[in-house]
Amino acid sequence: MKPIIAIPATLFLCYRAYSHKSLTPGGIFAAFLTAIAHAVHPWNLPFALLVVFFLAGTRVTKVKKDYKATLTVGSQGTAGGEGPRNHVQVLANSVVASVFSIMHGYQLRRRQAALLSSVTTPGYNPSSPNDLGSLCFSWGGDLLVIGIIANYACVAADTFSSELGILARSEPRLITSPTLRKVPRGTNGGVTLLGLAAGLSGSMIIVAASMFFLPLCTDETAGKLGGGARGWSANERRMLMLGLAIWGALGSLMDSFLGGWFQRTVRDVRSGKIVEGEGGSTVLVSTETSASESKAYDKNAATADEDKDATAKDEAAVEEDDSVDKTGASDGKYDARDKHRRPSFGDEKPSRVVENGWDLLDNNDVNFLMAFIMSFGAMGVASWYWNVPMHQIFD
Structure with a gap:
């Protein structure tokens, strides 16, 4: 070109x-x-x-x-x-x-x-x-x-x-x-x-x-x-x-x-919506957390006062889960970008599951x-x- x-x-x-x-x-x-x-x-x-x-x-x-x-x-x-x-x-x-x-x-x-290079005709000079x-x-x-x-x-x-x-x-x-x-x-x-x-x-x-x-x-x-x-x-x-x-x-x-x-x-x-990975990358799946694992996490990661706050947050998460309609909308309390939330959201179940593949x-x-x-x-x-x-x- x-x-x-x-x-x-x-x-x-x-x-x-x-x-x-x-x-x-x-x-x-x-x-x-x-x-x-x-x-x-x-x-x-x-x-x-x-x-x-x-x-x-x-x-x-x-x-x-x-x-x-x-x-x-x-x-x-x-x-x-x-x-x-x-x-x-x-x-x-x-x-x-x-x-x-x-x-x-x-x-x-x-x-x-x-x-x-194979052209041998005398006097032949191609312009291009x-x-x-x-x-x-x-x-x-x-x-x-x-x-x-x-x-x-x-x-x-x-x-x-x-x-x-x-x-x-x-x-x-x-x-x-x-x-x-x-x-x-x-x-x-x-x-x-x-x-x-x-x-x-x-x-x-x-x-x-x-x-x-x-x-x-x-x-x-x-x-x-x-x-x-x-x-x-x-x-x-x-x-x-x-x-x-x-x-x-x-x-x-x-x-x-x-x-x-x-x-x-x-x-x-x-x-109920599909999760898209940024830039076409693989999407991580949150694993299921058992009740005993949750209690051990609370005991090792926080003080007694922080445990009380964490319990309150878990209860609020359960209430917010009930407020989510079929379209995924909520009353504004649930923030999917909160990186400090527990993976179970208080209900001891994963937030993401594999659909297929x-x-x-x-x-x-x-x-x-x-x-x-x-x-x-x-x-x-x-x-x-x-x-x-x-x-x-x-x-």
Whole structure:
């Protein structure tokens, strides 16, 4: 990509993220490095997809943001909803595409250099390496291009599905449950028809953008530098768009399966809402405290006067528990951010319980794993369909 375009565009993205508070300072720095990794590619495609994903993702995140914040609760006792994304979240969605972009850009420039060195025609002096052959994308071309598009189609579908699916009128169904049981909104692995449709829409946006910026070859422009053998027919272009759009939507489903199996979902007992970890991190679960453990804690941690105060606080907590309605509202005495409260809240029961899932991955791990699997999976399907060996991505 030309520096005259890449530099202002990168600065604009960083400023927009800062002014809209969509990224933390660490997230902005990670986005800056990601933009550089995409901008070094000779094509505009990788950088354009990064921009489209960022703008579309931040837009859907803000749809009914205040209302979505009431549907879940934060792990620190604050309101739920998506806050500014940090560097881990940025890299989880884009690092696979960044690596592929660097690899494919290197392939193109190496081919240019090899072809330039092989020119032996006396008096031939090309004005630029592009004069040696077309940089367009031929049918049956480089698999890494498919991987880059698939990555952003899948992460966009996942973002759209998560941010808009939670607004569905119907309760989500747990996709990993044999009975597809209903679960609270925000549950990892919970899906709705609105979320599935939103995921397909997000994938289609990325695919449409890729078709606009992807330099597809015709039979007249097909050349060695872009890989492949010939140009694209109109029917083959339509098949490429349809296949990538569906693959992106499948990525959203893959994320739901991975989240439902390997990511622990924690539910707040009193409000019945799902607890979201800050920055996609794992949510801690308070353990059940027995009566004897509580008495030992009171004896060792406080004086006789402090014991009396602690007992009064426990009794007040029980009364406040009765005052909490189904929506989680209270009379104002209960403060979830009080870090000095006993974990049992006076009722000898945990305040948070596991709704589903194993505690093996956090949300960022799931996003990265999904992007990795689906990107390589898309290249595998293209390798089979085009009869192009997978090791070509390293050539």
